Amino acid sequence: MKRVCQLLSLALLLVLTQKSYALACKKNGTQATDAIMINTSIAVPNSLPKDTVLWRSDNYSISMTCWQDNGGYGAESVYFYLSPRDPGLTQLGPDLEVGIHLNGTDLRCTQLAQCRVQLPIHFSGCYVTGGCKDKAQTFPLNFNFFVSKRSPPRPGKEGALTAVPTYPAFQLDGVGGMNNAPDSNFVMVLIGLNKLRYVACSSVLSISPKTVDFGSITSTGAQTNKMIKEVPFSITATKSCNSAYGLNAVLTPVAATAADGYTLVPNNNTSVGISLLKQPSRTAIPFNKEFTLVEYSPDPMVVNNFLAQLKWRTNKAILGKFNATATIDVFYK
Known part of the structure; x- marks a missing residue:
């Protein structure tokens, strides 16, 4: 009897784990990654307060296609995840944060529960082996990036704010979490964050x-x-x-x-x-x-x-x- 319970628990664990990856989202239906570059140097006075926007990108509009890519799952919504490869928000150091302007609002991971926002894209469920790509939904995603100062004023600090040049900024996925498998879900990358530097005065x-x-x-x-x-x-x-x-x-x-x-x-x-x-x-x-x-x-x-x-x-x-x-x-x- 004890052995049966263990097998049953393992089966349940496998189902729950798989459910995290029930959605696939791609740019233009096929593209899993894209990148935007900061093509200018950015000087940052030490005296600027926390959450000051240091740089903002142009506005972008991309076409996203999402579908339930495995069978046996119920209704699910699409979520917009910020900083998808940085769960502890430690990679950029203490002075810098990447944010997204989405649907008229500036979003920061440090101000959101679970670093995510639910999008108005819903699926009623998929019960077909191999997924339901025939029920895919395509929608525009309008956004811009911004980079903000994460730390309060700190006099006397000079030099680069971060040594990290490349940073995954957002990913689309389901409510169960993010699928980190290669080419699974679309990830937008921001390049050039190491171009930000502190200067002595404002x-x-x-x-x-x-x-x-x-x-x-x-x-x-x-x-x-x-x-x-x-x-x-x-x-x-x-x-x-x-x-x-x-x-x-x-x-x-x-x-x-x-x-x-x-x-x-x-x-x-x-x-x-x-x-x-x-x-x-x-x-x-x-x-x-x-x-x-x-x-x-x-x-x-x-x-x-x-x-x-x-x-x-x-x-x-x-x-x-x-x-x-x-x-x-x-x-x-």
Whole structure:
């Protein structure tokens, strides 16, 4: 009787172990791995607080196909696992964390139960030997990577944040856990994390004037793409040390949209648009996309001059006030 119980327990263990691997997920239905590279150096001031985003990738959209690849399993959902090959979150060291922006939210493994998020992809069950690939579901996965500072401010630290160049960032799998067998489930890898380094001090930005006021304008002669007025302003970056680094920035519209990526359109008056031009080149500055604000330099103060250019977007003006705002996120290089 005791022998039968042992065999029964072993059979149950085998079933439960197999259930962890009841889903297969591949990019474009066949691809099990892909990689994205950080192709720039990133400087990190010691004074930055915990969870500060140090770098963010472009937005990506990939096509994923998932199916239940073994028979004998009931209903199951697809899960998005962060840091799938780093269960203790120790590989990158104490100062760095890789996160994912998914469905409008920044996700960090340290802030999630079991480092995972359930996706709205569900399977009703598979009871056919060899799996149910004929019931596969294909769906878009929209995301971007970000790298954030995991540690609080720690003065005096210099050099690389991590020596690890390559890091598996996420994997799709079922509720039972992750299948680590080669080519089983899609894994996205991030390359270039060893390009992040600490620098001795941070920069302070000041904008003058803080508000660009176009004053009163007349609606007479409104014509699409006609320039109405230009107002100069400047952004000054100052630092208290001679560490050499540059600053990149991302402008994000508030109470406005960026119609063509370069024109800020107020929500309360869509007949006008505002472009920002870098002087003296008159190069247009993008919104929602990283651009160079301060070139790599040891200089303690750098002043950049800009023009805010107001244009008509229509031949018929909308009378009344308009206002728009853009926040600026700064990335050290």
